[in-house]
Amino acid sequence: MTPITTTAELMAFCDKLKGQPFVAVDTEFMRETTYWPKLCLIQAAAPGVEAAIDPLADGIDLEPFLVVLRDPAILKVFHAARQDVEIFNNLSAMPTPLFDTQVAGMAAGFGEQIAYDALVRQMLKIELDKSSRFTDWARRPLSDNQLTYAIADVTHLAELYPMLRKRLEDEGRLAWVTDEMASLNDPANYDVDPENAWKRLRPRRHTSKYLSVYRAVAAWRERTAQTRDQPRGRILKDEAIDEIATQAPTDAEQLDRLRSAPKGFSGSRYGPELLSAIREALKDHEAYAPVIERARHAPSPAAGAVVELLKVLLKARAEEAGVASKLIATVSDLELIANSDEAATAALTGWRREAFGEDALKLKRGELALVLDGARVRVVEVRRAPKAST
Incomplete structure (x- = not known):
């Protein structure tokens, strides 16, 4: 050929x-x-x-x-x-x-x-x-x-x-x-815009100072990787971005104290560029920090247990439908549903709601139960006893 x-x-x-x-x-x-x-x-x-x-x-x-x-x-x-x-x-x-x-x-x-x-x-x-x-x-x-x-x-x-x-x-x-x-x-x-590079990562804090440095370091790494045509991880590891954002070093001595920064990083060709990006971000960190929407509902104390039950329900419904569970809902979807019946998730809309979402809400309300039948999990309706008349 x-x-x-x-x-x-x-x-x-x-x-x-x-x-x-x-x-x-x-x-x-x-x-x-x-x-x-x-x-x-x-x-x-x-x-x-x-x-x-x-x-x-x-x-x-x-x-x-x-x-x-x-x-x-x-x-x-x-x-x-x-x-x-x-x-x-x-x-x-x-x-x-x-x-x-x-x-x-x-x-x-x-x-x-x-x-x-x-x-x-x-x-x-x-x-x-x-x-x-x-x-x-x-x-x-x-x-x-x-x-x-x-x-x-x-x-x-x-x-x-x-x-x-x-x-x-x-x-x-x-x-x-x-x-x-x-x-x-x-x-x-x-999207390969360096200013949006932070969106692919997981910031751990929500203060404007932390987020501004986090965004600046992620953007600097993305820009440097693109310019030098090297993998992001060869420029700076993901975990280093979090530590740098937490400590916000502004000089070589502070940068060298960080555990996640490679030895001698401040004296390399990258060090001065990175420190310059951090200092620039800190000039007006409130304006430069990205806005991260917080969850509208406080996590339920029982959410962890509910998520585990929803995982079992999802697996059962996916097997019945003959479809991969990931196509119906992800763990993130289950966490949202566990915390709110009105969660903004695809699992509660369209065919996904019919295949799983409605049952997920019923399980939360105690209207469905999961029963182990040999090696198989069955989903059964819970019949509630009528309230006694007074």
């Missing part, structure tokens, strides 16, 4: 994709030592046509394929799409609309975050060759075995999609995954 290496070849291939109902897409990339993922190969397949595209080929312009990704008339099919979508979003080509077979598999009863090879095995009865799984995709030339391995991902993905979609339609569950698919297209998920 020969990959596409010229813009002319790519244009000819993309002409064949026009008018197709869908295109299956996968990528091979490297990012172990970089901030920005290095796109090494793009695989695409639609009914009757497939190809591997070499984005590292000298002089190739990917724009013809990016146009396909932007085309709202062509559905883009991925498996575990988030990292692929991030790459194309960085190229200003958000794949829209999108269908993720991993998310769909959760609704179709294949478990939580099912791997691609497992889905192929269960639905197509094919065992994938994994011999090229850990290939250095940046090296050239790629062997025939490597290219065959890579293109197989979209070949089978193009077969899986119609089967999986029909299964969801037949079971009335296609709408169950619509919100999940839409969220994958939300640009906010791939």
